[in-house]
Amino acid sequence: xxxxxxxxxxxxxxxxxxxxxxxxxxxxxxxxxxxxxxxxxxxxxxxxxxxxxxxxxxxxxxxxxxxxxxxxxxxxxxxxxxxxxxxxxxxxxxxxxxxxxxxxxxxxxxxxxxxxxxxxxxxxxxxxxxxxxxxxxxxxxxxxxxxxxxxxxxxxxxxxxxxxxxxxxxxxxxxxxxxxxxxxxxxxxxxxxxxxxxxxxxxxxxxxxxxxxxxxxxxxxxxxxxxxxxxxxxxxxxxxxxxxxxxxxxxxxxxxxxxxxxxxxx
Amino acid sequence: xxxxxxxxxxxxxxxxxxxxxxxxxxxxxxxxxxxxxxxxxxxxxxxxxxxxxxxxxxxxxxxxxxxxxxxxxxxxxxxxxxxxxxxxxxxxxxxxxxxxxxxxxxxxxxxxxxxxxxxxxxxxxxxxxxxxxxxxxxxxxxxxxxxxxxxxxxxxxxxxxxxxxxxxxxxxxxxxxxxxxxxxxxxxxxxxxxxxxxxxxxxxxxxxxxxxxxxxxxxxxxxxxxxxxxxxxxxxxxxxxxxxxxxxxxxxxxxxxxxxxxxxxx
DNA sequence: TGAGTTCTTGTCAATGTGACATTAACTGTC
DNA sequence: GACAGTTAATGTCACATTGACAAGAACTCA
Numbered sequence: 001x002x003x004x005x006x007x008x009x010x011x012x013x014x015x016x017x018x019x020x021x022x023x024x025x026x027x028x029x030x031x032x033x034x035x036x037x038x039x040x041x042x043x044x045x046x047x048x049x050x051x052x053x054x055x056x057x058x059x060x061x062x063x064x065x066x067x068x069x070x071x072x073x074x075x076x077x078x079x080x081x082x083x084x085x086x087x088x089x090x091x092x093x094x095x096x097x098x099x100x101x102x103x104x105x106x107x108x109x110x111x112x113x114x115x116x117x118x119x120x121x122x123x124x125x126x127x128x129x130x131x132x133x134x135x136x137x138x139x140x141x142x143x144x145x146x147x148x149x150x151x152x153x154x155x156x157x158x159x160x161x162x163x164x165x166x167x168x169x170x171x172x173x174x175x176x177x178x179x180x181x182x183x184x185x186x187x188x189x190x191x192x193x194x195x196x197x198x199x200x201x202x203x204x205x206x207x208x209x210x211x212x213x214x215x216x217x218x219x220x221x222x223x224x225x226x227x228x229x230x231x232x233x234x235x236x237x238x239x240x241x242x243x244x245x246x247x248x249x250x251x252x253x254x255x256x257x258x259x260x261x262x263x264x265x266x
Numbered sequence: 267x268x269x270x271x272x273x274x275x276x277x278x279x280x281x282x283x284x285x286x287x288x289x290x291x292x293x294x295x296x297x298x299x300x301x302x303x304x305x306x307x308x309x310x311x312x313x314x315x316x317x318x319x320x321x322x323x324x325x326x327x328x329x330x331x332x333x334x335x336x337x338x339x340x341x342x343x344x345x346x347x348x349x350x351x352x353x354x355x356x357x358x359x360x361x362x363x364x365x366x367x368x369x370x371x372x373x374x375x376x377x378x379x380x381x382x383x384x385x386x387x388x389x390x391x392x393x394x395x396x397x398x399x400x401x402x403x404x405x406x407x408x409x410x411x412x413x414x415x416x417x418x419x420x421x422x423x424x425x426x427x428x429x430x431x432x433x434x435x436x437x438x439x440x441x442x443x444x445x446x447x448x449x450x451x452x453x454x455x456x457x458x459x460x461x462x463x464x465x466x467x468x469x470x471x472x473x474x475x476x477x478x479x480x481x482x483x484x485x486x487x488x489x490x491x492x493x494x495x496x497x498x499x500x501x502x503x504x505x506x507x508x509x510x511x512x513x514x515x516x517x518x519x520x521x522x523x524x525x526x527x528x529x530x531x532x
Numbered sequence: 533t534g535a536g537t538t539c540t541t542g543t544c545a546a547t548g549t550g551a552c553a554t555t556a557a558c559t560g561t562c
Numbered sequence: 563g564a565c566a567g568t569t570a571a572t573g574t575c576a577c578a579t580t581g582a583c584a585a586g587a588a589c590t591c592a
Contacts, residue, residue, distance in 0.1 A: 492581070492582070492583090494582090494583080495580070495581065495582085498580090499579095499580090514589085516589080516590080517589070517590040517591065518588075518590070519587065519588035519589045520588075520589065
């Protein structure tokens with residue numbers, strides 16, 4: 001079985017690097033027809049996850065979305081994002097966009113994927129410039145979302161709002177562009193990564209009980225975990241330190257508080 | 267412990283999408299100073315792995331590199347790559363660049379990462395436009411490399427040559443730009459992925475013995491594996507079909523040939 | 533025919549995991 | 563103050579997975 005793909009080109013010449021300035025950029029660009037021939041432009045978007053109380057009481061994953069005020073997809077919800085300026089790194093651009101659009105500073109951020117399919121632009125937009133999006137995904141703590149949520153995220157706008165990330169928990173089934181697929185992929189990455197990497201801590205505050213940590217895993221994975229086995233597995237985990245404090249106030253034996261001592265961002 | 271990062275910007279306004287044409291593109295761009303303010307341009311590079319006999323006899327991972335004929339890093343080896351044209355998807359661009367620069371059509375290809383750090387350009391190049399590279403990694407079968415290798419990969423050039431991927435096996439310790447780090451990251455991805463995904467088959471032909479498959483794993487992982495345990499683990503693997511053929515010619519019991527029946531590209 | 537090689541199957545101990553029982557410690561009520 | 567109710571924390575057992583290794587099977591070569 002042979003893959004679909006380009007056949008070998010025997011007479012082709014080796015083109016090293018070719019990192020110079022594209023020729024189209026050296027000229028002035030006037031009309032729409034020429035704009036379609038432009039090299040793709042770059043944008044940065046971010047999928048931000050936070051834990052908030054879900055519709056059935058148990059915590060679920062939410063994400064902030066931005067309502068589009070222009071065509072295409074005017075009125076629909078989209079991932080926060082914006083263009084990449086020349087003076088910042090990709091991750092810095094993601095953080096800056098996050099702060100500008102949602103007022104959030106994530107505890108964890110990681111590159112997800114570069115989306116550049118040809119069918120990303122809306123069909124009605126003839127001659128629109130093609131956009132390649134480098135998408136990041138990030139985690140913010142629940143207390144941060146509470147603060148930002150009270151003041152309407154970025155301060156005053158109604159064009160930024162939290163939504164459940166998963167359509168199975170009341171999230172929007174469709175988003176602008178291909179953002180629904182992007183969010184699904186980010187969900188998959190988070191669910192994979194929480195099983196082997198120290199990621200769940202970034203959704204919690206400085207100190208937490210093992211039950212809270214288990215709730216984070218349960219909310220992300222979408223299934224309940226055995227408390228005893230969960231505790232046993234964490235016994236061998238590095239960077240998880242038991243403190244001398246206990247969480248009191250519940251009508252049961254007060255659980256011990258733990259602290260994450262590992263790196264705060266990967 | 268709080269992450270270093272941008273503080274929340276309370277007065278910031280929500281900037282949805284912003285996927286229009288950057289303003290700098292609407293004007294003619296004349297001088298070098300303005301060029302530094304241009305939005306970053308896009309390039310695609312690919313790390314291609316193939317198994318070839320190593321220096322100690324046992325097969326090791328090799329990759330084709332392209333010698334740079336221009337500054338910066340003139341004369342050094344770099345990953346094959348080139349600019350992204352507007353009419354193709356990211357993966358298609360990677361395949362096309364691969365065919366043009368090396369004459370190879372990979373059996374497996376997957377996006378690795380988007381590199382866009384600010385320190386990627388050479389220091390001597392003042393005002394050079396910033397380049398964001400979307401890097402793919404690919405696997406080609408050994409028989410393909412033998413054919414391409416005999417004719418000098420792309421046909422005639424000495425500017426394309428195979429090198430061991432790992433410096434520990436004789437590979438180049440430094441490459442142009444940040445390509446050494448990129449290759450190391452691709453090696454890490456391959457080593458992680460071979461342990462849980464059906465990836466090793468793409469380095470072999472249509473039919474192979476379990477010993478050959480084990481040699482692939484050993485070469486990638488860099489350690490020897492127990493033949494009996496390796497066989498047992500593959501028993502539970504899907505898409506691995508035993509054929510009625512045996513590989514004869516060795517001076518020992520002829521081993522059974524197997525076939526991979528799963529998808530050829532992920 | 534027998535030595536040498538690798539293929540192939542089988543065994544055993546150590547380890548990890550899921551399921552579940554049991555004790556510990558606190559709150560609220562009678 | 564005893565007791566029920568709740569969750570925390572520990573312990574136990576069966577089962578699956580894994581690493582290490584033994585042993586028979588099947589071929590080639592001298």
